Amino acid sequence: MSLTLYYHPLSSFCWKVLIALYENDISFTPRLINLGDADDRAAFLKLWPIGKFPVLRDEQSQRTIPESSIIIEYLDQHFAGAMRFIPAAPDLALRTRLRDRFLDLYLHMPTQTIVFDRLRPSDTRDPLGVADARARLRTSYAMLEAELPSAGWAMGESFTLADCAALPALFYAEKVERFGDALKTVPAYLDRLKARPSVARVVAEAEPYFHMFPNEREPTLRTKLIAEPCRRSRRRIVFLGGQGNPARASGRVTMRFMVIVKATRDTEAGVLPTTEEFAAMGRFNAELVKAGLMEAGEGLHPTAKGARIAFSDGKPRVMRGPFGFTSDLTAGFWMLKAGSLDEVIEHMARAPFPSGEIEIRQVYADEDFGETFTPELRERVARLRAQAGNS
Numbered sequence: 001m002s003l004t005l006y007y008h009p010l011s012s013f014c015w016k017v018l019i020a021l022y023e024n025d026i027s028f029t030p031r032l033i034n035l036g037d038a039d040d041r042a043a044f045l046k047l048w049p050i051g052k053f054p055v056l057r058d059e060q061s062q063r064t065i066p067e068s069s070i071i072i073e074y075l076d077q078h079f080a081g082a083m084r085f086i087p088a089a090p091d092l093a094l095r096t097r098l099r100d101r102f103l104d105l106y107l108h109m110p111t112q113t114i115v116f117d118r119l120r121p122s123d124t125r126d127p128l129g130v131a132d133a134r135a136r137l138r139t140s141y142a143m144l145e146a147e148l149p150s151a152g153w154a155m156g157e158s159f160t161l162a163d164c165a166a167l168p169a170l171f172y173a174e175k176v177e178r179f180g181d182a183l184k185t186v187p188a189y190l191d192r193l194k195a196r197p198s199v200a201r202v203v204a205e206a207e208p209y210f211h212m213f214p215n216e217r218e219p220t221l222r223t224k225l226i227a228e229p230c231r232r233s234r235r236r237i238v239f240l241g242g243q244g245n246p247a248r249a250s251g252r253v254t255m256r257f258m259v260i261v262k263a264t265r266d267t268e269a270g271v272l273p274t275t276e277e278f279a280a281m282g283r284f285n286a287e288l289v290k291a292g293l294m295e296a297g298e299g300l301h302p303t304a305k306g307a308r309i310a311f312s313d314g315k316p317r318v319m320r321g322p323f324g325f326t327s328d329l330t331a332g333f334w335m336l337k338a339g340s341l342d343e344v345i346e347h348m349a350r351a352p353f354p355s356g357e358i359e360i361r362q363v364y365a366d367e368d369f370g371e372t373f374t375p376e377l378r379e380r381v382a383r384l385r386a387q388a389g390n391s
């Protein structure tokens with residue numbers, strides 16, 4: 001057997017190549033690479049210093065072939081079977097390669113951005129990068145929804161390179177950014193892909209490793225040493241025990257946040273949102289509710305209808321609005337509960353504001369006040385909250 005595939009069963013880019021190998025029943029030696037193992041890693045880097053798998057080694061031709069798309073094209077040229085992954089017609093071949101690039105670059109890569117971010121220590125997360133990646137995924141979903149055929153495969157009747165690329169891209173993308181009800185063609189296509197025997201085999205072989213896939217709400221809770229196959233080499237082994245918020249172990253979120261919407265000249269002038277803006281905000285709030293974050297959200301009348309009370313020497317002095325416009329005035333707020341500030345940033349970065357600013361502040365929890373807030377005082381406050389229907 002001249003072919004050896006360096007791979008990991010959970011690695012999405014390896015799935016692409018495995019599907020092609022299984023489709024044409026090409027024999028090969030699978031060589032599972034644990035990038036967390038120093039020897040494995042050193043041997044693999046010798047083969048392909050970039051350190052990303054899959055990599056195919058063909059002993060007969062003495063060639064090392066990296067990059068999933070190139071490997072599939074190499075198999076098509078040298079180990080051709082019933083399935084041809086690059087169509088013979090030049091124009092269709094070009095369009096197939098374009099779809100493969102599209103799926104890798106604009107679906108698969110943003111998904112990796114979101115997954116890798118979950119594995120980072122919380123102080124190095126990149127909420128804006130994640131928000132961008134989600135926006136990119138939604139654009140790509142919409143394009144695929146419009147372009148994919150309602151039956152058959154990505155490029156028509158024949159199963160091609162584009163389908164090999166589509167399965168892992170869509171399979172994992174859907175795990176980090178749900179398709180939602182508006183998409184019909186894309187989920188139906190993914191179902192057709194999953195029903196193919198080559199794909200079912202690849203997914204079944206990955207199943208024992210699925211516990212290594214980081215979920216959104218508990219990325220730091222695994223208490224064992226795991227080798228994460230899809231990370232940059234210097235962070236390859238992640239010790240995840242003992243970090244994070246212990247209350248999240250139960251899946252519960254404990255922190256509360258106030259998101260303050262800063263006033264603008266328009267909000268201070270009492271300019272109300274348009275119907276479209278209301279609808280966009282409604283959709284956004286529905287996402288917050290669905291994600292289990294939203295406790296409340298309200299807009300405020302301009303300061304012209306408000307008042308301030310200043311205290312000096314224990315004496316109140318009432319001042320009625322309007323107050324001079326500054327960007328520190330408040331025009332509205334949300335009350336959210338979430339597992340971390342990053343989680344709130346990730347969601348709020350998608351708020352449908354064309355301009356303006358919002359500020360996110362963590363609400364003190366009883367335990368934040370320490371010993372001076374005695375158990376008796378806490379109990380009294382808890383009773384008052386219950387009476388106010390606020391607990």
Ligand SMILES: N[C@@H](CCC(=O)N[C@@H](CS)C(=O)NCC(=O)O)C(=O)O
Nearest residue numbers: 011012013052053067068231232233
């Ligand atoms: N463009 C490459 C991407 C391969 C890739 O990102 N592989 C991931 C596994 S899914 C990897 O090896 N990651 C290890 C790392 O980045 O250190 C291809 O198409 O093969």
